[in-house]
Amino acid sequence: MTDATAGGPTPKPGILDIAPYVGGKSAIAGVAEPMKLSSNENMLGAGEKARVAYEAAVRNIHVYPDGRATKLRAAVAETHGLEPERLIFGNGSDEVFALLNQTYLQPGDNIVTGQYGFLAYRISAKACEAEVKLAPEPNYKAEVDALLAQVDDRTKIVYVSNPSNPTGSWNSGEEIRRLHAALPDHVLLVVDEAYAEYVTEPDWETSFGLARDAANIVVTRTFSKIHGLGGLRIGFGYAPLAVAEARSTASACRSTSRSRGWKPPQPPCRTRRTRRPRAS
Numbered sequence: 001m002t003d004a005t006a007g008g009p010t011p012k013p014g015i016l017d018i019a020p021y022v023g024g025k026s027a028i029a030g031v032a033e034p035m036k037l038s039s040n041e042n043m044l045g046a047g048e049k050a051r052v053a054y055e056a057a058v059r060n061i062h063v064y065p066d067g068r069a070t071k072l073r074a075a076v077a078e079t080h081g082l083e084p085e086r087l088i089f090g091n092g093s094d095e096v097f098a099l100l101n102q103t104y105l106q107p108g109d110n111i112v113t114g115q116y117g118f119l120a121y122r123i124s125a126k127a128c129e130a131e132v133k134l135a136p137e138p139n140y141k142a143e144v145d146a147l148l149a150q151v152d153d154r155t156k157i158v159y160v161s162n163p164s165n166p167t168g169s170w171n172s173g174e175e176i177r178r179l180h181a182a183l184p185d186h187v188l189l190v191v192d193e194a195y196a197e198y199v200t201e202p203d204w205e206t207s208f209g210l211a212r213d214a215a216n217i218v219v220t221r222t223f224s225k226i227h228g229l230g231g232l233r234i235g236f237g238y239a240p241l242a243v244a245e246a247r248s249t250a251s252a253c254r255s256t257s258r259s260r261g262w263k264p265p266q267p268p269c270r271t272r273r274t275r276r277p278r279a280s
């Protein structure tokens with residue numbers, strides 16, 4: 001069969017070489033509602049309040065969302081004690097990685113991550129015609145020195161998931177500080193804390209504190225895992241102000257999907273006719 005649609009535009013170099021993200025199996029014969037553990041979906045589902053809010057939001061889906069995610073921004077800032085204007089929201093944290101890559105990577109630049117680092121970092125980096133440099137993880141854990149050994153003049157971003165998926169390993173607060181201290185200022189360190197709420201190891205620390213005074217750290221979180229909202233696609237990054245501002249000019253999209261508030265038009269008010277008093 002000839003392809004009548006052949007001969008159209010040519011994708012950028014490398015696009016067709018990107019191995020697409022392959023999720024785990026979603027269906028098993030004979031099992032009506034299997035749990036997809038490969039994507040770490042929350043087996044308990046979303047909380048009751050989230051479900052109620054989602055159902056209520058259905059009235060507004062014809063209205064575009066607030067591009068600044070103002071309410072969510074304020075709530076996240078308050079919950080984590082962060083400055084609201086330093087938050088970047090994305091359609092899942094996947095999109096925060098893609099936006100950072102889009103903002104900082106030029107063809108020939110590179111990102112550095114661990115051998116088993118999350119695939120989303122690589123896919124969107126390759127779409128920017130950047131190279132992906134992988135640090136060996138012989139013990140299924142991101143090693144600071146191995147990551148640093150991959151950094152060169154063309155490195156723009158180092159990605160570490162902490163704790164990591166799929167290896168389940170983590171880096172201590174001290175290791176993340178050492179990694180950051182050894183990176184040149186022009187390299188952005190992205191600490192992906194998608195599973196932060198699950199960590200119990202005493203030497204693990206969130207990097208929010210380290211990021212507060214640094215010009216080159218972004219810490220990302222997601223609503224997909226602990227909050228069971230993977231289907232809604234909400235993630236955020238806590239970034240230096242200059243990074244948050246650069247990102248917002250790089251994209252025109254309204255990444256988070258909840259529509260801004262809207263009230264249905266009210267039926268016209270009926271004024272009761274008052275009878276004229278009869279002339280007596």
Ligand SMILES: Cc1ncc(COP(=O)(O)O)c(C=O)c1O
Pocket residue numbers: 039040091092093094095118161164165192194221222223224230233234235
């Ligand atoms: C390490 C890691 N980071 C980020 C994500 C992406 O999360 P989101 O649903 O916010 O895009 C995942 C999802 O599986 C993950 O495993």
